[in-house]
Amino acid sequence: MDRVNFEHIVLYTNDQENDRLLIGVLIRHFSRIHVIKSNAELIEQIKQPTPKVILVAAETLQETLLIYYEAIEALQAVEICEHAVVSLIPKHQEKEAYEAYRSGIINDYLIARPMYEIHRAVIICTHLLREIGLKGKYRKAEEFVNVQENYSEHIKEIVLRGAQRKKDLEHDFELSLDEIDKSLDKAESHLANKKVAELDVASLKKILSFIRSNEIRPALLKLQSKALHLLELVVTDVSNVASVAEAPLPEDQEVTVIHQNGSSASDTKYTYNRLYSESKGVTPSQAAIEIPIVPKMLIVEDDHISLNLTIMLLRTYAIELDTSLSGRMALDLLSKKKYDVILMDINLPDTNGFYIINHVNKTNGINSITPIVMLTGNKNKSSVQQAITAGAKGYIIKPLHRESIVKLFRKYDIPLHLR
Known part of the structure; x- marks a missing residue:
C-alpha cells in the first residue's frame, strides 16, 4: 500500500482537467500540495494532525459543503486537525458563498470555474496558512523593489526603509516573547518551591493581546498554554503574583477575597479593573x-x-x-x-x-x-x-x-x- 501524503494545502476536485490552471498556480507558489478526488482521501487528510488549508472544488456551493461536511460528520468520534476550508465555486454563486463565509460555514471562497483572478488562490491560501499558524516563505523586499523599473529611486528608498522598520519591530517582538517565556518558567518554578512569584502582568497582557497577529501565532499559543497553567497554580491564591495595577483601589474601599480554604485576605492590598x-x-x-x-x-x-x-x-x-x-x-x-x-x-x-x-x-x-x-x-x-x-x-x-x-x-x- 502506498504511503499517503499529508500536505499543508489539499485540493479536492473530481475534475482535474477543469482545475488544471488552479493546480498549476498552487504548485508554482507552494512547496506542499496534495490533490485528491475522493471522500475517503479527504477524511484521511482531516484525520491527520498536520495543519492544512482544504480547497473543495465542485459545480455548486452546495456540493462543496456536502463534500466537506460529510467528511466532518464521518469523523465525529475522531480528533481532527486544525484546518481551514475554502469553497471553489462558479461566478453566479458568489452571493451565496459570501453569505456562507459571513456565517462561518466556510473560511473563504474562490471563483474558480473559470478562474478570473489567477493569484487570488495564492493570497487566500497564504492568509489561511498564517491563521492556522504556518508561515510561508517570502521573497526579500529588495528582490521585489529593485526589479521594478517603473519605481523611482525615491519610492524604492521609502518602501525599503519601511520594510526594514517592520522587520526590526518583528525582531524586537520576538525578543519580548522570549523574555515573557522565560519569566513564566521562572514564576512557575518559584510557585512550585513555595516562593513568591514576581510576574510583569502588564507586559504579559500586552504580548498576549497580539494573538490576532497571525505571523507569530504559534509562539503566542505556546505562551497562552504556559500562562493558563500558571494561572491554574495561583487561582486559589492570587496574592502570590505581583500584578501591575490597571486602576488603584479607592482608599475608602476594601475588597475581601475569599480563598479556596475559606480564609479571607481583607488585609491584602489588591488592584482591580474598575467597574x-x-x-x-x-x-x-x-x-x-x-x-x-x-x-x-x-x-x-x-x-x-x-x-x-x-x-x-x-x-x-x-x-x-x-x-x-x-x-x-x-x-x-x-x-x-x-x-x-x-x-x-x-x-x-x-x-x-x-x-x-x-x-x-x-x-x-x-x-x-x-x-x-x-x-x-x-x-x-x-x-x-x-x-x-x-x-x-x-x-x-x-x-x-x-x-x-x-x-x-x-x-x-x-x-x-x-x-
Whole structure:
C-alpha cells in the first residue's frame, strides 16, 4: 500500500482537467500540495494532525459543503486537525458563498470555474496558512523593489526603509516573547518551591493581546498554554503574583477575597479593573429579580486568550457559565435562556456588541432587564459612551481580575459562592 501524503494545502476536485490552471498556480507558489478526488482521501487528510488549508472544488456551493461536511460528520468520534476550508465555486454563486463565509460555514471562497483572478488562490491560501499558524516563505523586499523599473529611486528608498522598520519591530517582538517565556518558567518554578512569584502582568497582557497577529501565532499559543497553567497554580491564591495595577483601589474601599480554604485576605492590598456604571434610578435590589442560588452568566467574547483566562478565573465559583464566540450564537442563547449577568465584548466577527446590547434592551425578551457589562481592552471614551447609550450598565477592562468579578456580583446582589 502506498504511503499517503499529508500536505499543508489539499485540493479536492473530481475534475482535474477543469482545475488544471488552479493546480498549476498552487504548485508554482507552494512547496506542499496534495490533490485528491475522493471522500475517503479527504477524511484521511482531516484525520491527520498536520495543519492544512482544504480547497473543495465542485459545480455548486452546495456540493462543496456536502463534500466537506460529510467528511466532518464521518469523523465525529475522531480528533481532527486544525484546518481551514475554502469553497471553489462558479461566478453566479458568489452571493451565496459570501453569505456562507459571513456565517462561518466556510473560511473563504474562490471563483474558480473559470478562474478570473489567477493569484487570488495564492493570497487566500497564504492568509489561511498564517491563521492556522504556518508561515510561508517570502521573497526579500529588495528582490521585489529593485526589479521594478517603473519605481523611482525615491519610492524604492521609502518602501525599503519601511520594510526594514517592520522587520526590526518583528525582531524586537520576538525578543519580548522570549523574555515573557522565560519569566513564566521562572514564576512557575518559584510557585512550585513555595516562593513568591514576581510576574510583569502588564507586559504579559500586552504580548498576549497580539494573538490576532497571525505571523507569530504559534509562539503566542505556546505562551497562552504556559500562562493558563500558571494561572491554574495561583487561582486559589492570587496574592502570590505581583500584578501591575490597571486602576488603584479607592482608599475608602476594601475588597475581601475569599480563598479556596475559606480564609479571607481583607488585609491584602489588591488592584482591580474598575467597574463603571451609568445606570440611573436603578438600585441593585431592584435589578436583582428572582436570582437563583447558582447564578447564570453569559460571556460573549471572540478572543480565545481572554475567554480562556476568564473561564479559568471563574472555575472556583458556583456559576452556570455559557460562552459565545459570535454575535449570532449570543443572540440565540439570549432568546432561549434567562441570565443574571452578561459580559459583552464589543468587537465580534459577525457583528458588534453595541448592536446586541441595543437589541436585548429594546426587545421585551427574557433578558431585557439583565445587566449587560461591556468588556474592553482599553478605556476608549467614545466606545464606553456608545455602549452606555445602547443600554450597557458599565464596563470592565480586560483581562478580568478576581476583584472585578467579586465587585460585579456584589453590585447586582448576585450570590457568589465557592464550589
